[in-house]
Amino acid sequence: MSRAQTVAEHYARRALADTILAALEAAGKDLDHLTPDDLAPVDEFHSGQRNATVRLAQLAGVTGSERVLDVGCGIGGPSRYLASRYGCRVAGLDLTADFVAVAQMLAQRTGLADKVAYRQGDALDLPFAEASFDLVWSQNAAMNIADRARLYGEMRRVLKPGGRLAIQDVAAGPGGEPFYPTPWAGDKSISFLFAPQATRATLEGVGLRVVAWHDPTRESLEQAIAGQGSGGRSAAAARPAYPDRAEFPHGLEKHAAKFAGGKDQARQRRARAGVARERILLASW
Numbered sequence: 001m002s003r004a005q006t007v008a009e010h011y012a013r014r015a016l017a018d019t020i021l022a023a024l025e026a027a028g029k030d031l032d033h034l035t036p037d038d039l040a041p042v043d044e045f046h047s048g049q050r051n052a053t054v055r056l057a058q059l060a061g062v063t064g065s066e067r068v069l070d071v072g073c074g075i076g077g078p079s080r081y082l083a084s085r086y087g088c089r090v091a092g093l094d095l096t097a098d099f100v101a102v103a104q105m106l107a108q109r110t111g112l113a114d115k116v117a118y119r120q121g122d123a124l125d126l127p128f129a130e131a132s133f134d135l136v137w138s139q140n141a142a143m144n145i146a147d148r149a150r151l152y153g154e155m156r157r158v159l160k161p162g163g164r165l166a167i168q169d170v171a172a173g174p175g176g177e178p179f180y181p182t183p184w185a186g187d188k189s190i191s192f193l194f195a196p197q198a199t200r201a202t203l204e205g206v207g208l209r210v211v212a213w214h215d216p217t218r219e220s221l222e223q224a225i226a227g228q229g230s231g232g233r234s235a236a237a238a239r240p241a242y243p244d245r246a247e248f249p250h251g252l253e254k255h256a257a258k259f260a261g262g263k264d265q266a267r268q269r270r271a272r273a274g275v276a277r278e279r280i281l282l283a284s285w
Contacts, residue, residue: 004095004122006189006190007096007144007190008097010144010184010185010186011095011096011098012098013098016075016099016102017101017105020043020075020102024038024042031109034106034110035084035110036077036080036084036112039077039106040077040081043074043075043077043080043106044077044078045074045075046074046078046139046140046168050081052139052168052216052280053077053081053139055214055216055280056078056137056280057081057082057085057086057166059166059212059214059282060137060164060282061164062082062088062135063086064086065134066134066135067089067090067091067132067133067134068090068133068134068135068136068137069091069093069128069133069135069136069137069158070090070091070137071093071126071136071138071155072093072094072123072138072140072141073092073094073099073100073103074094074103075102075103076092076099076102076103076104076106076107076118078139079092079103079116079118079137080107080110080112080116082137083112084110087115088115089115089116090115090116091116091119092116092119093118093119093120093121094118094120094121095120095121095122095123100119103118123138123141123145125154126154126155126158129158130157131159131160131161131163132160133158133160135159135163135164135165135166136155136165136166137167138165138167138168138169139167139169140169140170140183140184142167142192142194143169143170143184143192144184144185144192146192148192148194148199148202149202149206152165152203152206152208153206156206156207156208161285162285163284163285164282164283165208165282165283166282167281168279169199169279169280169281170184170193171194171195171196171199172195173217178193196215199279199281200213203281203283207285208283208285209283209285210282210283211282211283211284212281212282213280213281213282214279214280215279216280217279
């Protein structure tokens with residue numbers, strides 16, 4: 001099985017559309033008149049969810065005039081937010097065909113099908129012409145990709161001169177290998193975390209210039225742990241990220257313990273950031 005097939009299989013979930021619609025109906029939503037806000041608890045399954053999307057849009061300085069490409073779009077939450085909030089026209093690309101089908105369905109149900117379009121494809125071979133987009137956007141998609149130079153090179157290729165690349169990603173921390181399973185990988189065979197310095201060097205190596213960098217690790221981790229309460233678990237039932245794996249909350253708790261340390265581990269806490277860090281960045285050329 002190829003890397004792409006293994007990654008797609010990791011994220012695949014049976015009857016995903018039915019699961020999401022049933023959860024929305026149970027929450028009292030009108031399925032014929034959905035809004036991006038209605039969908040936010042289930043369609044923004046990157047770390048930080050809607051708050052992270054808002055933060056990245058602000059960092060990118062989105063105005064609404066941009067043509068945007070969302071690489072690793074999932075079921076389309078961020079793209080629909082950008083279209084609804086700013087009026088952007090957004091193309092979404094994802095490796096998982098199930099995600100693309102659900103993204104298209106939800107675009108229709110939110111009345112945004114004229115502003116967003118989705119297609120299945122590989123981020124290492126973007127099916128778009130050079131200089132097609134003002135903004136390339138990606139949230140929590142690169143962790144499954146080892147060839148970052150090719151990924152960032154493809155993103156630069158489809159950007160217009162002076163265009164911007166806005167990324168939210170999980171980076172390797174100094175604490176060692178992640179505890180598996182994680183949201184992006186059941187084991188290390190499809191997990192490729194880069195240290196922040198390596199990411200910056202790779203971006204610069206393909207001709208991009210990093211203009212902003214932010215590390216919201218603690219905020220994202222605390223939100224993820226808080227989400228393991230009853231409300232978070234209910235929302236997670238309809239969320240496609242890391243489906244059907246009850247082990248994940250326990251792995252998350254291990255990450256939190258290693259990140260924060262106990263009260264008697266102040267020196268370790270200061271010296272070690274943890275096994276993984278969150279980062280958002282803006283690059284241009």
